Amino acid sequence: MNQFDDLIAHAAGVQGRSILSLFDADPHRAGAFAAEYDGMLFDYSKTNIDATGRGLLLDLARKAGVAEKRDAMFSGAKINETEGRAVLHTAWRNPGAEIVVDGHDVMPALRETLARLHAFAEDVRSGRFRGQGGKITDVVNIGIGGSDLGPVMATLAMAPWHDGPRTHFVSNVDGAHIHDTLAVLNPETTLVIVASKTFTTVETMTNAEAARHWMAARVTDPTAQFAAISTATDRTEAFGIAHERVFGFEDWVGGRYSVWSPIGLSVMIAVGPGHFDEFLAGGAAMDRHFRTAPFEANLPVLLALVGVWHNQILGHATRAVLPYDQRLLRLPAYLQQLEMESNGKRVSMDGADLPYNSGPVVWGEPGTNGQHAFYQLIHQGTRVVPCEFLIAAEGHEPNLAHQHILLAANCLAQSEALLRGRSLDVAREICRKKGFSGAELERQARHRVFPGNRPSTTLLYPKLTPFTLGQIVALYEHRVFVEGAILGINSFDQWGVELGKELAMALAPVLEGTADGAGKDGSTLALAARIRALRG
Numbered sequence: 001m002n003q004f005d006d007l008i009a010h011a012a013g014v015q016g017r018s019i020l021s022l023f024d025a026d027p028h029r030a031g032a033f034a035a036e037y038d039g040m041l042f043d044y045s046k047t048n049i050d051a052t053g054r055g056l057l058l059d060l061a062r063k064a065g066v067a068e069k070r071d072a073m074f075s076g077a078k079i080n081e082t083e084g085r086a087v088l089h090t091a092w093r094n095p096g097a098e099i100v101v102d103g104h105d106v107m108p109a110l111r112e113t114l115a116r117l118h119a120f121a122e123d124v125r126s127g128r129f130r131g132q133g134g135k136i137t138d139v140v141n142i143g144i145g146g147s148d149l150g151p152v153m154a155t156l157a158m159a160p161w162h163d164g165p166r167t168h169f170v171s172n173v174d175g176a177h178i179h180d181t182l183a184v185l186n187p188e189t190t191l192v193i194v195a196s197k198t199f200t201t202v203e204t205m206t207n208a209e210a211a212r213h214w215m216a217a218r219v220t221d222p223t224a225q226f227a228a229i230s231t232a233t234d235r236t237e238a239f240g241i242a243h244e245r246v247f248g249f250e251d252w253v254g255g256r257y258s259v260w261s262p263i264g265l266s267v268m269i270a271v272g273p274g275h276f277d278e279f280l281a282g283g284a285a286m287d288r289h290f291r292t293a294p295f296e297a298n299l300p301v302l303l304a305l306v307g308v309w310h311n312q313i314l315g316h317a318t319r320a321v322l323p324y325d326q327r328l329l330r331l332p333a334y335l336q337q338l339e340m341e342s343n344g345k346r347v348s349m350d351g352a353d354l355p356y357n358s359g360p361v362v363w364g365e366p367g368t369n370g371q372h373a374f375y376q377l378i379h380q381g382t383r384v385v386p387c388e389f390l391i392a393a394e395g396h397e398p399n400l401a402h403q404h405i406l407l408a409a410n411c412l413a414q415s416e417a418l419l420r421g422r423s424l425d426v427a428r429e430i431c432r433k434k435g436f437s438g439a440e441l442e443r444q445a446r447h448r449v450f451p452g453n454r455p456s457t458t459l460l461y462p463k464l465t466p467f468t469l470g471q472i473v474a475l476y477e478h479r480v481f482v483e484g485a486i487l488g489i490n491s492f493d494q495w496g497v498e499l500g501k502e503l504a505m506a507l508a509p510v511l512e513g514t515a516d517g518a519g520k521d522g523s524t525l526a527l528a529a530r531i532r533a534l535r536g
């Protein structure tokens with residue numbers, strides 16, 4: 001027995017039903033199974049959720065205490081229980097608020113840092129802050145995970161507003177990444193931002209060291225062209241970065257939730273503080289909606305419930321995020337960390353094994369590119385992949401408006417094809433027209449059948465602006481929160497990343513030949529020996 005039983009029983013009863021038949025039965029379904037807020041529409045009518053199913057899902061959210069847990073998060077309670085931390089990334093998009101943690105109003109310090117960030121970003125953009133060779137032409141953000149994916153994703157998404165220096169991102173410990181990035185840059189006009197919440201992450205610290213070395217070859221005072229973002233200001237000082245270019249934040253901002261915080265500095269320099277503020281305002285608008293809208297009209301709650309329906313109730317293990325928006329190229333990668341690091345857990349908050357599946361595998365690519373790569377499996381493979389489409393009503397290129405029409409037509413066509421499919425009869429007719437007959441017609445026709453009845457949702461927004469981007473990112477954050485609350489897990493720790501990090505530190509000396517790897521398994525030792533031998 002668990003909280004999903006009623007829904008699983010309901011799902012079993014409607015299993016054979018076609019989603020298309022729901023539209024026949026209810027001409028108002030498209031409006032009834034959609035919700036809108038601030039210009040953003042979430043359409044979940046192309047799923048097998050009916051009024052009964054939705055009622056059960058809403059009950060599930062209520063019984064799981066989603067509203068109480070949400071209010072606890074916003075109030076600064078330490079809901080990240082395994083790390084003993086509050087979860088307050090939302091404070092950065094609501095700087096006017098008063099929020100108390102451990103009896104202390106945390107907002108004045110936040111506002112002061114935000115003002116310093118604005119001033120520094122403006123100084124870099126205007127040339128008041130200069131490199132040894134003059135005005136800063138390039139910014140290199142060194143960070144990984146949440147200290148990289150958010151800024152990468154947001155900078156590209158806000159490309160039409162990018163009027164500051166060129167921005168580059170280095171994350172991988174693979175030396176190829178920093179090498180290829182720095183190879184084309186001039187150290188005398190480059191600003192390096194070391195972005196690391198902990199300032200201990202091996203990849204980031206190794207790349208930061210490499211960048212300092214590169215800078216030192218041409219610049220008299222290399223760390224004068226470094227800035228740092230961290231919760232560990234003692235470590236930034238030890239690295240040699242002057243405190244006026246260090247921007248701190250508190251441990252109640254999780255790495256994968258940190259793009260709103262000083263971690264967003266590279267974005268702010270690229271698009272300007274005003275546009276960054278609009279991004280924050282979009283996030284704050286979604287926060288207000290999440291906190292106040294009834295569940296049946298609450299976008300994050302509905303997104304989460306559709307997710308639960310497909311994953312925990314119907315057993316679909318993955319979900320595809322398919323932005324028909326080239327500037328959201330990195331959104332799927334960003335959401336992979338947000339969703340999978342948050343809800344990829346195996347025990348509930350109290351440490352008991354979960355008797356059901358936790359979060360899904362999240363993946364995707366922008367349309368229309370994905371259509372020419374993996375949509376074959378989505379349409380005709382044996383597994384069902386719930387799809388989440390995103391599309392703007394309008395693009396940014398007025399002289400290419402017809403391309404946006406083509407883009408939107410493709411987005412709608414894909415969800416229609418998934419819904420409708422193509423029957424064997426229609427496939428036979430197509431083959432007949434192609435000249436096939438007899439057994440060969442039958443064989444060819446079967447390859448051209450689309451089963452259809454495959455669920456998808458569509459998030460439709462007017463245009464991708466900094467504000468809209470803020471709405472979208474906050475929407476997904478809160479969706480993760482609601483799913484985690486229903487699953488009864490801690491969405492805000494990430495112990496699953498620890499073991500590999502520890503083992504890597506122990507294996508580096510084995511690869512270098514300074515440790516023998518005693519206690520390691522045969523495969524690992526054999527691979528290490530082969531790498532050593534091939535390296536000579």
Ligand code: F6P
Nearest residue numbers: 145146147196197198201255497
């Ligand atoms: O690898 C896990 C992780 O801790 C992420 O949660 C985090 O975003 C990333 O590493 C980077 O951490 P930091 O900002 O401390 O360098």
